[in-house]
Amino acid sequence: MQIIEILFWICLFLVFYTYVGYGIVLYCLVALKRLICKKKDKEEEVDDNKLPHVTLMICAYNEQDVVDMKMENSLQLDYPKDKLHIVWVTDGSNDNTNSMLEKYEGVRVLHRPERRGKTAALNRGIALAETSIIIMTDANTMVNTGAVREVVRLFRDPKVGCVAGEKRVMARCEGQAAAEGEGLYWKYESALKRLDSELYSAMGAAGEFNAIRKELYEEMPEDTLLDDFIMSMKMVDNGYRIAYTADAFAMEYGSANLEEEGKRKRRIAAGGLQSIWRLKRMLNPLRHPTATFQYISHRVLRWSITPIALIALIPLNVILVIGGNGQVYNIIWILQILFYAAALAGYVLACKGRKNKILYIAYYFLFMNINVFRGMAYLCKHKNNGAWEKAKRG
Numbered sequence: 001m002q003i004i005e006i007l008f009w010i011c012l013f014l015v016f017y018t019y020v021g022y023g024i025v026l027y028c029l030v031a032l033k034r035l036i037c038k039k040k041d042k043e044e045e046v047d048d049n050k051l052p053h054v055t056l057m058i059c060a061y062n063e064q065d066v067v068d069m070k071m072e073n074s075l076q077l078d079y080p081k082d083k084l085h086i087v088w089v090t091d092g093s094n095d096n097t098n099s100m101l102e103k104y105e106g107v108r109v110l111h112r113p114e115r116r117g118k119t120a121a122l123n124r125g126i127a128l129a130e131t132s133i134i135i136m137t138d139a140n141t142m143v144n145t146g147a148v149r150e151v152v153r154l155f156r157d158p159k160v161g162c163v164a165g166e167k168r169v170m171a172r173c174e175g176q177a178a179a180e181g182e183g184l185y186w187k188y189e190s191a192l193k194r195l196d197s198e199l200y201s202a203m204g205a206a207g208e209f210n211a212i213r214k215e216l217y218e219e220m221p222e223d224t225l226l227d228d229f230i231m232s233m234k235m236v237d238n239g240y241r242i243a244y245t246a247d248a249f250a251m252e253y254g255s256a257n258l259e260e261e262g263k264r265k266r267r268i269a270a271g272g273l274q275s276i277w278r279l280k281r282m283l284n285p286l287r288h289p290t291a292t293f294q295y296i297s298h299r300v301l302r303w304s305i306t307p308i309a310l311i312a313l314i315p316l317n318v319i320l321v322i323g324g325n326g327q328v329y330n331i332i333w334i335l336q337i338l339f340y341a342a343a344l345a346g347y348v349l350a351c352k353g354r355k356n357k358i359l360y361i362a363y364y365f366l367f368m369n370i371n372v373f374r375g376m377a378y379l380c381k382h383k384n385n386g387a388w389e390k391a392k393r394g
Contacts, residue, residue, distance in 0.1 A: 005325065008316040011309035012332075018306040019365070022297040023188075026195045033199060046152075048080050053131045054148060059089045059121040063139040064096040070139050071104050079148040089125035091115055118207075119227040123219045126212075135211040136228075140252055143209060147248035151211045154243045161216045161240025162232040164202045165209035166190050166249035185364065190246065192298060197244035200290040203298045205232040205242055209250035216240060225271030225379075230278060236291050237282050265368055269375025272303030307372040340366070 013021075056074060063070070074086055087108045090097055092115025101109050110125055126134060135151055137143055143165075151163045169186050193202045207228035218234050220227060232242050276283075276299075283300070285292040317336060320329040339362055346363030349356055 004316055004319055008313065008320060011312050011316060014301065014306050014309040015313065017297070018301045023192060023195075025297075026192065026199060030195050030198050051080060051083055051152060052133055053083045053085065054079065054152065055085045055087055055129045055131045055134045056148070057087045057089065057125050057129065057134055057136050058139050059091060059118050059125065059136070060093060060097055060139040061091050061115065062093050062095045062097060064100060066140050067097055067100045069142070071101075071107070073142045076145055077143065077148050078145045084148065085131060087125060087129065089121040091117065091121040116222055119220050119224040120222045122227055122231070123222070126214060126217050127219075129214055132214050133211060134214050135209070136207065137209045137250055138207060138252070141208045141250035142252070143250050144248065147209065150245055150248040154245060155211070155213070157241075157243070159241050160243045161213055161235035161238070162205055162242045163211040163248070164193060164197075164205035164232065164242050164244045165211075166244075166246045167206045167208045168249050168251045169253070185368070193244045194246065196294055196298060197242065200241065200294065201236050202242040202244040203233070203294050204229040208252060209248060224278075225267060225274050229271065230275055233275070233279055233282065233295070236288070237279060239288070262367075262371060262374070265371035266374040266378050269303060269372040270379040271375075272299065273375060273379050276300055276304060303372065307369040310369055
């Protein structure tokens with residue numbers, strides 16, 4: 001019975017640390033760093049004539065519905081027009097995406113009729129880019145006007161290899177459960193990324209908006225599922241930082257419904273597991289101790305053993321309750337029952353188009369972890385193909 005108790009407390013610690021404890025530890029470490037290190041003076045604005053040329057790259061597959069909206073947004077960016085080079089990489093698009101782009105003067109379109117997936121499009125587009133700084137953004141995301149200047153400002157630090165912008169999720173209408181749940185998740189993720197970046201480096205960049213130094217890019221296998229994450233973390237593995245900023249952000253609508261959101265979560269979970277293997281050098285704390293600590297705490301645990309620990313708590317707790325091992329196990333068991341009941345209630349309300357924030361948080365938390373197991377199955381079936389079905393947005 002003692003072994004069961006030890007396993008129970010290990011599982012409980014893993015779940016708490018992964019989703020709450022790491023945030024607390026990270027906050028304390030950053031607060032300590034602020035006390036020790038002096039705050040940098042505000043940097044002076046750079047004259048437009050001295051600003052570097054920048055590529056804005058959009059990888060797209062059949063995006064005719066958003067082409068005009070995306071181009072209007074891109075042309076409104078606050079950056080010298082002669083130094084901002086807009087490039088569309090249209091991977092296998094067979095709708096009107098390419099013909100619609102023809103009316104925009106100066107836009108470069110790199111089209112390939114064969115659909116090979118986003119990673120292949122990134123490999124091809126980055127290889128053909130003519131600037132050192134490349135900003136990548138999705139076709140269905142709208143970027144704030146000052147984003148490019150903010151990216152260029154952060155790249156003045158030679159140790160910054162990648163800049164991660166903030167992802168902001170919108171719901172088309174109140175009560176759209178999938179979008180609002182995704183939005184809550186990304187608010188928490190953004191807080192962690194900000195603290196990670198301040199401590200040493202953000203742990204990955206989102207594909208909705210990120211930027212890299214071309215010379216640091218390593219071509220990725222075309223079956224890569226989380227291209228944005230692998231691409232950015234390779235730079236951390238090589239000794240560079242990912243700088244996070246909320247002053248460069250991309251806005252997009254959340255998933256249309258829970259089924260579509262499930263597709264995203266399943267693929268992300270599968271990509272996370274794939275990433276752990278492909279970034280296995282980062283598990284060695286002797287190479288980059290702080291980065292390894294952040295990587296394991298923020299990413300590896302939630303993509304691997306923590307979901308297993310969460311499920312294992314149920315049978316372990318039952319055994320300890322039946323064995324009469326103490327009142328504390330009875331209390332924890334009651335709390336588990338209340339949590340799963342809240343998650344079920346959150347799911348029922350979400351299916352009816354209604355939402356209670358507390359109940360929905362419980363459901364969305366469980367929803368994310370269940371999709372880790374679905375991701376394991378997806379990864380087993382995934383065979384050397386970078387193309388995938390996009391989740392429908394709200």
